[in-house]
Amino acid sequence: MQIDNLDNFDPGSEFEADIAIIGAGPAGITIAREFLNSPYRVLLIESGLVDEHEPHMALNQVESEGEPAGEAAINFRRIFHGPNMGSFNQQAQPYGMRVRAFGGSAKYWGGRSATFDQMDFAKRDWVPFSGWPVSRESLKPYFDRAADWLNLGPNCYDEEFWKLLGGKIERPPLDRSKLRSCFWQYARSRRDLTQMKSFGADFKALDSGKVRVLVNATVTQIEIDEDGKAFSHLEVSTIDNVRSKVTARLCVLVAQGRSFPAVSSWPDFFARTPGRGEAPQRRHLHASGNLPG
Numbered sequence: 057m058q059i060d061n062l063d064n065f066d067p068g069s070e071f072e073a074d075i076a077i078i079g080a081g082p083a084g085i086t087i088a089r090e091f092l093n094s095p096y097r098v099l100l101i102e103s104g105l106v107d108e109h110e111p112h113m114a115l116n117q118v119e120s121e122g123e124p125a126g127e128a129a130i131n132f133r134r135i136f137h138g139p140n141m142g143s144f145n146q147q148a149q150p151y152g153m154r155v156r157a158f159g160g161s162a163k164y165w166g167g168r169s170a171t172f173d174q175m176d177f178a179k180r181d182w183v184p185f186s187g188w189p190v191s192r193e194s195l196k197p198y199f200d201r202a203a204d205w206l207n208l209g210p211n212c213y214d215e216e217f218w219k220l221l222g223g224k225i226e227r228p229p230l231d232r233s234k235l236r237s238c239f240w241q242y243a244r245s246r247r248d249l250t251q252m253k254s255f256g257a258d259f260k261a262l263d264s265g266k267v268r269v270l271v272n273a274t275v276t277q278i279e280i281d282e283d284g285k286a287f288s289h290l291e292v293s294t295i296d297n298v299r300s301k302v303t304a305r306l307c308v309l310v311a312q313g314r315s316f317p318a319v320s321s322w323p324d325f326f327a328r329t330p331g332r333g334e335a336p337q338r339r340h341l342h343a344s345g346n347l348p349g
């Protein structure tokens with residue numbers, strides 16, 4: 057896979073593609089992978105470098121309101137993130153943890169995988185902003201493809217899994233009218249089963265004349281045409297503020313879905329996008345696991 061650093065191009069360079077994908081985390085990489093053998097030229101644009109780098113990590117700095125950042129919480133993170141603890145800084149990321157590098161946060165993920173539950177899609181009055189605009193049913197055709205990419209076994213995470221176990225593990229004597237079983241699988245690397253699946257390393261090993269990766273390229277602006285009906289181009293910048301331009305027919309935004317609307321220049325884009333003007337411009341930053349107070 058061709059991976060270029062924006063730093064190696066002249067300021068004001070222009071890149072052209074059919075499809076520009078913003079963010080080389082699991083989402084961006086998985087979408088780019090779908091185009092490996094297509095006729096389309098794809099440019100996968102990543103803010104960070106191939107490996108983590110302190111100045112890029114600083115771009116993930118967040119302010120946290122109301123999050124307990126006491127010693128107990130910090131200790132819990134030490135235990136929870138274990139060997140990856142060195143890769144984030146408690147001051148910069150007081151809540152949650154994100155990675156700004158090729159491969160995204162899954163550079164340090166746990167690989168724990170399951171399909172979404174019916175409940176995840178439901179609107180729940182007690183959960184603000186809950187309810188998805190797509191159904192679980194509409195995603196079903198993609199589950200097996202995702203499992204293959206994640207190097208998982210059968211896509212089975214509920215009561216049916218006991219049947220697959222064929223009595224090899226005894227079922228705990230729990231009240232089935234009150235509790236139901238659910239299971240996880242761990243996504244392992246095909247190259248080394250003792251390691252978690254690494255989207256970046258697996259993708260880097262693939263060949264394609266059509267898909268390119270541009271690192272050290274933070275998208276700072278998404279431009280749309282005058283009447284706000286079509287995507288026009290992107291402005292990208294190196295960490296040293298050297299700016300270039302990317303034109304494409306289509307743009308896919310998968311840059312830290314958890315927090316991208318908070319990137320300072322982007323709310324303007326959301327405000328100008330048809331149908332988006334009244335949408336909440338700040339989403340919530342979630343983290344895996346709960347931190348004790």
Ligand SMILES: Cc1cc2nc3c(=O)[nH]c(=O)nc-3n(C[C@H](O)[C@H](O)[C@H](O)COP(=O)(O)OP(=O)(O)OC[C@H]3O[C@@H](n4cnc5c(N)ncnc54)[C@H](O)[C@@H]3O)c2cc1C
Pocket residue numbers: 078079080081082083084101102103104137140153154155156157158159160161162163164165166167168169273274275276310311312313319344
């Ligand atoms: C320690 C840890 C453990 C985890 N364990 C699990 C687990 O076991 N199971 C599980 O399902 N999930 C787990 N997760 C969560 C999982 O890693 C994320 O849900 C997943 O990485 C999200 O993928 P994504 O592509 O949407 O975003 P990200 O992985 O966040 O990738 C987004 C990419 O966009 C880039 N980017 C951001 N802004 C810009 C910009 N302006 N321009 C260009 N690029 C930009 C970022 O640098 C990043 O590389 C874990 C996460 C962490 C941190």
